[in-house]
Amino acid sequence: MARHAVILFFSTNYAIWASDELKRAGIPFKMIPVPRHLSSDCGACLRVEKADTGRVEALLKAQSIDYDRCEDLPASQ
């Protein structure tokens, strides 16, 4: 089972905005280059704990931060 998930964005502007909000909310994350098996227009994405995806997505929606999608990250990555 995946331990991490990634949030993909249409633009790095939104990835950085999201990281700012996650930081403020105290939700752990890491900004990483988009994994090669996923395609995204944006070069960076946010890796979060799989268990946090629900509250991360809720936070992004509450702040009107547009994002592309949330994908599980294989355990090897």
Added chain:
Amino acid sequence: MNESAGGRLIIYFDNAATSFPKPPGVIDAVVHFMTSAGGNPGRSGHPLSVAAGEIVFAARKAVARLFGVANPMHVIFTANATTALNLAIQGITRQGDHVITTSMEHNSVIRPLVEMERQGRIILSIVPCSPEGIIDMRALEKTVMAETRVMVVNHASNVAGTVQPLVEIGAFCRKRGIILIADCAQSAGIIDISVEEECVDLLAFSGHKGLYGPTGTGGLVIAENFDASRLSPLIFGGTGSFSDKPVQPPFLPDRFESGTLNAAGISGLGAGISYLLDAYPGGLKGVRVHKERLVNCFHEKAARDLKGYIACVPAPQVKTGVVSFNLRMRSPSEVARILAGEYGIMSRAGLHCAPLAHRTMSTFPHGTVRFGFGIFNTEEEIGIAVSALKAIEERND
């Protein structure tokens, strides 16, 4: 007083053109960007690109905070206020629109409007203002037609230092469904402006004047309740997003930020705004109080000591630290030349890219000498300047 590159003491009174000196944090922020971040914001996932993106985002948030906008993506960075005004004016008007502006506008507004009128794209009306530069609201009322779709207004005059009643104009436009573009090049960083409260749809600002950022910075703020899809980009190209598609991305700010941003400059702009809001004593109110004190000090000393002093606007009406004046029997360019050459006092003479405003103030075609006071100017410097003007007045050449 500042020391110039040649070691000479100078007094800088040309802050309405661009502010100088900049607060230390601004220079540090630019150096930090150039030495520690340095990547291209929004283009890659590597640490230097992300660091650059974070710096630009912080500046975006600072601008949003300044103008009372919650969503930082509604801040579009441009090279200057002129570029932002062209984006707003050319991007929002449609064939056959009636556009209203005022007789106090800068060429950054008048020239694109007149060019569009010349091309037959719009019908243009210019509403008269008082000699102090305040709009005639009754004339505005009479100017509105069924086709009126856009109004462009200079918030604070770069010549008179007076401020238009933006709340009143905003309410007037909102009631009639007219899109309001505000040119806040001279008011940003001095006057409190809330895009929402003042019913402004598109707000253009300069980053290097009252916000104390480096030259090459400015932007356009799009009101959150304004449908940004109504605004067409002027520049198309790479945004680091939507790269698989041959069309411009629909979302903000990417839609209007093609090409690499002046990220080093924007880094400094963010620091400039933070300095004004968080470090300068009293914040924006403190800036206003300081500038009004300098304007009053100059008017009092000049009126007392100079026989040929002609003030263009009474001191109480000047709100942004800009004073325009003349010395009887001396041309403005001559006064400015002697002030700079012999006394190290930097001012600006002539028409200040605002011939319409000078016509309104009856100072066309020779213009005026303009002192634009900044946050680092002092009453002592004003005393020195008035003594210099007195000496110029008493010369026999």
